[in-house]
Amino acid sequence: MRKSLKIRLSILLLGLNILAFSVNYYGFAPKIQAIAENESFEIYLFTDLETGLNPSLQQVGEFVQNPDGFWPFEAFYINTSTGTDEYTGRFRGFFTGFERPEFIFYNLLILALILFFKFW
Numbered sequence: 001m002r003k004s005l006k007i008r009l010s011i012l013l014l015g016l017n018i019l020a021f022s023v024n025y026y027g028f029a030p031k032i033q034a035i036a037e038n039e040s041f042e043i044y045l046f047t048d049l050e051t052g053l054n055p056s057l058q059q060v061g062e063f064v065q066n067p068d069g070f071w072p073f074e075a076f077y078i079n080t081s082t083g084t085d086e087y088t089g090r091f092r093g094f095f096t097g098f099e100r101p102e103f104i105f106y107n108l109l110i111l112a113l114i115l116f117f118k119f120w
Contacts, residue, residue: 006117013110020071020095021103023047029093044093071095071102 022028023046032043042048074097079089 006114010110010114014107017103017106017110020098021100023093023095024049024098038087040088042088042090044091044096047093047096047098048090049096069097070105071098 027047027049029047029049030045031048032045034041034043075092076094076096077089077091079087
């Protein structure tokens, strides 16, 4: 691999890592909402975390959502019923649940790859 390609790839991965952490840290959550007769859909672009809320305290319908675990092993789409014949669907965003442990882990992984390619 050429050196310039390694540098560009490293910068791209670090940029995505910083973007994913930043949208969760600052609660940047642009939302599109569609409401039909018996159903409602919420589509978040980056994350469904809103400023000042703990993600485990947010609700979808009547149900409190729980964090699933390590990103990318999150539930990106959840569907809950809000009544007998109504339900709410939510796409939680591409970077949902990307918090401090994921940020540290992926930065260390990028650093390990850089060192591996440098000494290879």
